[in-house]
Amino acid sequence: MTPASPPNPPVSRRAFLRDGVRLGAMTGLGALLGLASTRSKAKPGYVWQIDPNKCVRCGNCATACVLKPSAVKCVQAYPICGYCELCTGYFVPEPNALTTAAENQVCPTAAIRRRFIEEPYYEYSIDEELCIGCGRCVEGCTRFGNGSFYLQIRHDRCLNCNECSIARVCAGDAIHRVPASQPYFIKTTAHE
């Protein structure tokens, strides 16, 4: 009579450890792939932007954005700008003098830089760190001048909220989602 062979263990320790490591690796890989796919879905296909043709310069961009200061900034379309000596986007309606004194400036934060080019032309540019997006300069430029100042949401600042808090209160219904591949309205001109 032959002695009975000892029963084979259902899983050897070696196999258990090997399978455990494999399972862990597969799980980790799955998690990585899942995370990657989630991240790619989170990347916005659309971003918020202001249509300058609808903007009514109501001032809400400065006060309604979740960011302080707002992600909305004034931008300058240089090809349209008249380089006016008396720029109504830079000076208050009745300035004491055409100088850079604070009381003469329409911008509440002095965010517009005025640089002499040649008589009688001046260049105007925006300091975005100071601009709060109030649109006061935009109103002056658009009403009297060529409308080269206009407001845009800057996407290096915008959080791209699911529901833009400015769009909710925009008086001109000017804020819409636009393709992220074309995130800005670029004003052009037929003058040239």
Place this chain on the structure above:
Amino acid sequence: MRRLVSRRWFVGRGVVAAVLGRLAAVVGAEARAAKPPANPFAYDITKFRTIDPKWLHYQQVAQFKVPRSEARRVAIGPDQNLYVSAGNYVCVLNTAGQRLNEFALPSPVRCVAVAGDGLVYVSLRDHLEVLDSKGQRRASWESPNKKTWFTGLAVGDNDLFAADSGNRVVLRYDRSGKLLKRIGEKNPDRNIPGFVLPSPFLDVELHPDGLLRVNNPGRHQVLAFTVEGDMELAWGKPTMAIEGFCGCCNPIALAILPGGRIVTCEKGLPRVKVYSVRGELESVVAGPATFADNAKACDPTDCTTGGLDAVADRAGRIYVLDPVANDLRVFARRDGPTASSQAS
């Protein structure tokens, strides 16, 4: 034990509270909708919108639509008919606004002038065309420059003057189309400051004194030139106040009244005013209240689509073209004979 609150009492008060809460929410929403919060950053020009009645010597006696869209400029012919450039057409209207004729052109008509012999001079941005009184093309003049953008025309017995905004110059032609002179270009030796045109609104008019009147909007002035190009006179100052020209660049258009007084048109704060030959303000024809929609921004692709234009007839009535409303308004002096006759 007696219950402090019965079920009936609790439900009843709850319903009443819910109804009152809903009413308060509705009333609050309506109040918010009726009065949006004031803009703390408003660009305030309210005080300049109203005109002191002491300056208002004119009253509106008629108003009519331009039969074609995109009206830009208006001229008056020797027959006292109005020639309005609108889109690709020149519309001929009588002074009551009835369409008498219209001439089709291949591209948008920028401005128009009518000579004493009935020939109609039309500018198509970069060149001029000559039509007879029936609208048949007599000639087409070559474009003087690739940057040419004509925005004003005036015609005399022997000369035609074309204001070229693109090159900041007024060109003097003879009636056959030969270029004779360039007027108004910057020349310190001749004390000519040059035209400053932030937007294309250069206009030219031939005054009864034989001098040209040309606006220089970037310097807020009206200039007088001889037909040889010598500058004789300049007047005007920048201010939002009624005496001067508002904004960055005004006046944008001129007209001449019988006797030589000068009518100016402004944009931004749309105003039509009358000045003496030497530039003293005499009266206001109409102000921002009359042209409520005109202060809108001009189209950034073509800044000649906004603003105002004016002409005056022999009787001293002033016809103001509002391109935004696409209509013509007729104004007559309150104390003049034309006011009562036209109004009746």
